[in-house]
Amino acid sequence: RLRKWQRKIRISGATERNLAFALSELDRDSSRLGLPRSVREAASVVYRSAVDNKLIRGRSIEGVVAASLYAACRRCNVPRTLDEIAEVSRVTKKEVGRTYRFLTRELNIKLPPTSPVDYVPRFASELGLSGEVQSRAIEIIEKAMEKGLTSGRGPTGVAAAALYIASVLLGERKTQRDVADIAGVTEVTIRNRYKELTEQLEMGVTL
Amino acid sequence: MTDVDIKIENIVASASIGKDIVLTEVSKALEGVDFNREQFPGLVFKLKEPKTAALIFSSGKLVCTGAKSIDDSKLAIKKTVDLMRTVDTEIPHEFEIKIQNIVASANLESTLNLEAVALELEDTEYEPEQFPGLVYRLSDPKVVLLLFGSGKVVCTGAKTRSDAKLGVERAYDRLSELDLI
DNA sequence: GCTTTAAAAAGTAACAT
C-alpha cells in the first residue's frame, strides 16, 4: 500500500514538474514570437488536453509545446509559419509539423488551412502600411480565393503579393525586397504571385 | 464508374533468393556499386536497362525501385540476380518477387479548389504552407492520393495496377458526388 | 523514427548566369 502511495506521489511530482517545464517553454516561445497572452493560454489548453489524452508518449515536451503553439496561433487567426515556430523553439520544422498533425488528429481539432488574410495585419504593420492598404490587400486575396488562385500556393506568398500590389495601387509603394523579407518568402515568389494575380484578376498593367 | 487513365511512374518490388550472400564479393560482379555499411546495410546497384536501382542485403533479400512497369521490375531483378550469380553460383534461378508499391499519375481534366475539397472530402490533409498537394487517404483500395489544383493526381500505396486505377477512379467519383470536380 | 532507392505532382528556395 505504502509503496503504491509513494509511487503516486513520485509520478504526480514528475507530472507537475513536466507541466511546469512545458509552460515555461511555452512562455519562452510565445514571448520570442511576440504573441499575446490569449494565444499563449489557448496553446496551454491544447497542451494540457494532449497530456490528459496521454499523447506525449514517445514525443518530446518541446515538440508538443511547439505544435500546440502553432495550432493555437492558427486557431486565433494570428498564424506563425512552421519556420517561425521552429526558429524560436528547439524543434525542427519537420517535427513541429508532424506533431501538429498528430495532435489535431487525436484531439479532433479541425483547422482549415491558414488564410493569407490572417497574415495581412502582421506583415502590414511591420511594413508600416496603412489600414487602407490592408483592406485593399484583403479584397485582392478574397477575389483570388474565389477564382481558385490560392489552391496549393503558400499563404505567406499570396499575402505578400497582395500587400505589394495594394501598396503600389494606393501610393504607399514598398519594394519587393522589403515585402519579401518581412513575409519570409523570396522576391521570385512575390513576382510569380503578383503576375498571376494581376493577370487573372481584372487589374491592368499598373505595376 | 468513370474511367480514368493512369500512368505508372515507379514500382517498388522485393525478392528473396533463399541464400545469404557476401556483399563485398557480390559487389565485384556489379558496376558502379555504392556500399557504406555504417550509413546503410544495403548495397546500392544501378542497372542501366531497365533503368532501376537495387538495394541488396546480406540476407539475400533485395529491393528494386524505379521500374515503370511490372514486367520491367521483374526483369530488372532477374538481370541483377543473374549478375550476382556470376560470383556466387549457389544462387538459385527460381525465387519469388513481390510488388510492394506502385506509384501512378493521372489527370482528372478539371481544376480543383483544394480548400473546398479539404472542407467537404473526408480523410484529407491539406497544408499549402508545406506542400501544394492535398493528401487523400482511401481505405478501399488502400491507397493514398495527392490531389493538385491543376487536376493532376498521384496515387501511391497500391500493389496492383488495377488498385491504383481504381483508387484514382473512386477519388474522381467521390469528387463528382460532392460537386467538387 | 532514421538511414537508402525511385518517381510524379506544383510551389518555393538557393545559387548561378
Add this chain to the structure above:
DNA sequence: ATGTTACTTTCGAAAGC
C-alpha cells in the same frame, strides 16, 4: 531577371541502430 537544381509530400521493402 531567368535558368538550373533541389527540397517539400505520399508509399513500401530491406537490416539495424
